C-alpha cells in the first residue's frame with residue numbers, strides 16, 4: 001500500500017483562504033486494443049490463402065466517463081473482449097478486405113453496445129506472396145512481399161462512417177528524370193541547382209472514399225491496387241521539377257481514375273542522394289556514385305482534393321501526420 005503519511009495535505013492547501021480550489025474534468029478519451037496481430041488462413045482447398053493484419057480498436061462514448069472518473073466499469077467492454085471479437089469475426093465472416101473487416105467491427109461495436117457513440121478501427125495489412133518452386137507457385141509456402149504496407153481506417157461517429165485507405169513505406173526511386181532549380185538563394189543557400197538528380201521517397205498516402213460510395217459498396221481491393229498502380233506510373237513517368245509537383249500529380253491521377261475517391265493526403269520524405277566528390281582521388285563522377293543520406297530529410301506533405309466535394313476534417317482526426 002502507498003504510504004501517505006508524508007504526503008502534502010492537498011485538501012487543506014486547496015481551501016486555504018485566498019486560494020482557488022483546483023478542479024478538473026475529463027477531456028477527450030477513447031480506449032481499445034492496439035495492434036491485434038491477426039493471421040487468417042483460408043484452407044478450403046490445398047491451395048491456402050493468407051490474410052495478415054494488425055488491427056487497432058478504439059471506442060468512445062460519453063457514457064464511458066464514469067470509468068475514468070469513478071472506476072465504474074459497467075460499460076467498459078474489456079479491451080480483451082475487443083481483441084477476441086477481432087479473432088472471432090475473422091473466423092465467422094472472413095476478412096475480405098481490411099476496409100470491409102473494419103466496417104463490420106465498427107458497426108458491431110456501435111450497435112451491439114448502444115452506449116458507444118463512435119469508434120476508430122485501423123489496420124495495417126502485411127502481404128505475402130507465394131514462393132515459386134521449380135517454376136510453380138507453392139500452395140502453402142509464402143514470402144513477405146516488400147512494396148509498402150496497406151493501411152485502412154474506419155471512423156464511425158453516430159451515423160457518419162468514413163473509410164480511409166492507404167499505403168505506407170512505399171519506397172520508390174528514380175535514377176534520372178528529376179530536376180530541382182529555380183529556388184530562391186539567400187546568404188545561407190549552398191544547394192546547387194540540378195537538372196539531373198536521383199529522386200527517392202517513401203510514400204505514405206491515405207485516401208478518403210466519398211461517403212456515398214462507401215454506402216453503395218466499393219471493391220476496396222481493386223481500387224487499392226489501381227491507386228497504387230497509377231501512383232507508381234506517375235512517379236515513374238512524370239519528369240519531376242520538385243517532389244511537391246510529383247506529389248500533386250500522384251494524387252491527381254488517383255482521383256481522376258477512381259470516382260469513389262474524395263481526397264488524397266501524402267507525407268513524403270525526400271530521401272536525398274548526394275553525389276560524392278571523387279576529385280581528391282583523381283576520379284570523375286558523372287552521376288554514378290552517391291551518398292544516400294538518411295537524415296536530415298526534406299519532408300513534403302500535401303493534400304489533393306476533388307473539386308466540389310464536402311471536406312470531412314473529423315474523418316482525419318485518427319490519422320496523424322498529415323496537413
Ligand SMILES: O=c1[nH]c(=O)c2[nH]c(=O)[nH]c2[nH]1
Pocket residue numbers: 180191241242243244270298
Ligand atoms: O523536390 C524538392 N523539393 C524541395 O523543397 C527541396 N528542397 C531541397 O533542398 N531539395 C528539394 N527538392
